[in-house]
Amino acid sequence: MLDSLYLTWENESLNNLDRVLAYDKFIWNNYIDAKPDSALLLSKKLIKFSEDNNFIKAKALALSTQGQIFYNQSNFPKSIDLLKESLEINRKLNDKKGIASVLNKIGNVHKSNNEYEIALEFYEESETLFRGINYNQGLADVLENIGSTNIYLGNYEKSLVFHKKSLRLERELGNKKGEATSLNNIGINYGVQGKYDLALEYFIKSYEIEKQLNNYKSQALSLYSIGMVHLRKNKNEKSIELCTEGLELIKNTKLVYEKESMCYCLYEAYKAKGDGNKALLFHEQMLQYNQSLKSEETVKKLQQMEFEKQVLADSLLQVEKDLKKEFEYNTEVKKQKDNRNYALAGGIFFLLLSGGLYGRWKYVKKSKAIIEKEKDRSDNLLLNILPSEIAEELKAKGSADARDFDLVSILFTDFKGFTEASEKMTAKELIAEINTCFKAFDHICESHGIEKIKTIGDAYMAAGGLPVPSKAAAKDTVLAALEMQQFICDRYDDKTAQGETAFKMRVGIHTGPVVAGIVGVKKFQYDIWGDTVNTASRMESSGEVDKINISEVTYKLLKDDSDFKFESRGKVKAKGKGEIEMFFVSKL
Template sequence: MNVITNIPYLKKEKQNSILFLFFLFLSATFLGQHQQVETKKEVIDSLITASKAEVKKGNYSSAMLLVKKGLSEAQTINIDKSIADCFNQIATIYFYQGSYYDALANFENSNSFYKKANFKNGMASSTNNKGAIHYYLGNYSKALDHYKIALKLHEELNNEAKAAGTTQNIGNIYLILKEYTKAKQYYVKAENIYLKTANNKSLSLVLSSLGDIELKTKNYTKALHYLEKSLQLAKDNDVKQTEAEVLFNLGKLFEAQQNLKKSSLHYQQSLTIAKKVKSSRHQSSALIALGQIQHKKGFLQQAIQLCEKGLNIAKTISSISQQKEACECLYLAYKKANNPIKALLFNEQHYVLKDSLNLKTTSDKLLSMEFEREQLLDSIATAEKERVLKLKHREEVKRKETQRNIFIIAVCFAILIAVAIFSRLNYVKKSKAILQLEKDRSEHLLHNILPVEVADELKEKGYVDAQDFEKASILFTDFKSFTETASKLSPKALVQEINACFKAFDAIMEKYGIEKIKTIGDAYMAAGGLPKPDATAVKKTILAGLEMQEFMVKRNIENKSLKKPAFEMRVGIHVGPIVAGIVGVKKFQYDVWGDTVNIASRMESNSEVGKVNISENTYQMVMYDPNFTFEHRGKISVKGKGGMEMYFVARKASVPLTYTNRKKELV
């Protein structure tokens, strides 16, 4: 009996032991996975550190390889902050090479992943860096917007040192706008923080800016004091970028004092350091300045050569302000060299660039005028309402005074009026129903022609303002040998076939939220990322292009089975800045303009049947997307553009062609 009663107890003890071992195994597995993730994070951090060291040496290719390896590792463990850190370093490398648009795209990616990780320090830094890119591109209004957001984040985090950097950047904006008193206030505020935190690297840069202010206000002694102190700090801390900038400012100082020999020497030293660290921005500035010195000395040929070199570098980094200075230098040199044709050419370019720099200011002034106009109209409307109310009040008093005398007549008329009102209301109700039906039809037609937001703006204002989009994806398609294939069809059959294809394309565009722009003959054009910007527009546009090609393959199989002629299609995609708006006042249409459209058209014409051809810029934005595979085609000669890098894009065989697959999607 004792043995039998002990058996259940033994079984229970054995079960508890098994459960204990099972939980021990799970704990060990979890700890092992956690340790593996931590190890990978350490590897990623070391790769970023190594990349930063290569940047300091000016070895940008090596730096990029290291950080891209880190990005690949970060994506395997799907840690948002590590991915953001990698994108931030990639953007920094592009910035130092003068590739500002590439830098801006990667800072946006970095900011997006910092937001996912809720890492406010990273959000503040990447926002500040986006402001710096807009500053170097000459878009000072957008730069200031980003700086203010970054400053607020730094202050919330009590990050005094980084807040000082953003404060200094705001000072740079006021310096450009020639508001020297405000600029100096921000610089001095930043200087005090740098002195307090012993941040000599940043102190060197802000002292250079203070020297630049004193130079511009012709306080040459103070300017020399600030710049010499700045140069010494830059040398002591081995900050080559700042050293190049300070040497350039010293060159400007001596040039203002008519000491051309010293000025030329400092510009040359700035150029030497800029070449060493591969800073395109500083190289361009130094070359243009040296060209201006040669012009003053009367060596016109040397001036032209130097300014042309500076202009070419400025064009590669899209620096409008430096292009303007170079064109002005070339205009004066060619004019003095008695070459009026080239002088006129560069003078025209100088004014075009000058106008483009002032475009944003003009836009702000117009918006301000429009706001004042709206306020005035509101004031007039309010006054008119008050006048009408007073008039009604007087009429009401008068009516009540005479009502006693005409009471009996009023009762009789009231019956007649009631009948009339009833009839009128019935008529108005029917009329409103008819009008509403017609209005609904009109709105449906308008929304079929224009995007909803654009149509609403057109109805509200009677016109539509043109909009700038920094990153729109333009898609072009075209049928190969259209004329030859079309000749085998009757006119009716041809229209039916094209209509079948374009109806399918319209459905695909609607599926991915892409805006159809227009059809031109057998060509089809669409744009992603407008009229509302969409961070995933590039990926959606590529998926749409692939699905269009898949439809054409199925359509060809069907047509051939029916022994009907079949079309084959090319697709091309490019991403970049465009302007969008409505053209004309009769038979108007929503359209887009810009060099991005031309390049997208070139991508299509250089594509192949059944393929989707994308540009280098587009590839850079989706290169890490796990849904796609790419075939590098190398540089292909493009009319009016020279050699351009192109890629064929396809979906992975294991990934269905649908936008619902979002694993590890890059925003």
């Protein structure tokens, strides 16, 4: 099939539209997922064809394809720019099919960026156009997207209506792959609602079709979905059987995401079964796949940036050396001239040449300064994202290993009544207030040697004792927490005195072992995992405003420290943890 598409493209006796459509389909079928870099290069060939033959439709198709490539790589701004350019061309051509197709893709970008209402606007315009031209395959695709978006919005019944309409169209078209996708999405809908028997029914139907199509990736994901439903139904053995089958199916492939999913399923199933050894085995595999999945592309890009900068710097250094040699040579030539007239002419020539060389020399020096400045900016950006030790390791060897830490103190903060307070503030005021508080927290963490991990809405998370272990980590973390709480109390008093809205805050701290490393491909970050993180979060949610709530583990590390006083709270019930000994800590 692919060969015939390429042959159609190569056949210059055919009309341009047939050739271009065949070539675009050739790129989509063979390269866009498996070899995106090649797809990008091939699509540029379509743009050149458009320019050489004054056939603008080819450019519209190529830009749409490029938009999809960057969408797949989560580069949403670049994807939107290309898709909008394609949309503008299609509108000028009044190509309704092309317009609808691009609108559908733009909707996908907004959906992936969690802008669901905006996505629906594009999908609905696309749906109207597809209906107007009776293009049922495009209509089936966009109905599927509308259904999926409504799941995110919690409109489950509405979502089912669109998924079932899409399913009916896919069956009418005989598109087995589309039918399997619709069945799977209906299964997801029921699964999210906790209707596991119905979810299982649709997941199995989808799996049977994927099995017929011999699509290993989709088969594996279907087995994972079925396995997770059985897990939710407490059928741990069945879940283990299915996810083991799925993992075996893809063990010789490069499907890292799917392998990670299978290991997660097996980890959860063995944990629920009470088999700690096997649960730990699959948890470790899951973390390995996760690290590989989320850091490989980042490392590759960082290496490429450093390589390109070094190549440019080396090139400029060589130019500088050549200019020095040239300058010295011409100086020596001038000295050796005895003939007055020749010397005069040579002197004039040399002055002109020297002026040119001097200009070039200044250019080289300026270019080197720019390179150094950009390198410094790159380094500073990296250090702003990652701890310095991790950033240096990443630059030195091209990767940063996940590490186990035995004793890390995790701090969580959360603003009480945030939703109610935010209703009294404009969006601009709300963001400004949170930014003021979190900037203060950043400075406090830095002054106490605490590593900021991330912010989650109005919550702030930090950790003491990593990436460099410290015996004083627990104390430093508590000192930072006390300073944060004091800042919020003082700010609350000042703002309420002026009749303005302000926040109260809870803080919780727990100490224990964690795993830490780099996650993400886009907007990557340093993150930590482990039950210690969950317990620290419970310390915060079980605390009280204006207080620092700590666990028994943290208390035992600090109980003899004369800088603090403690108030026992006894055993307090924490969600998902049962009863935990807790203490309020304050500074003497």
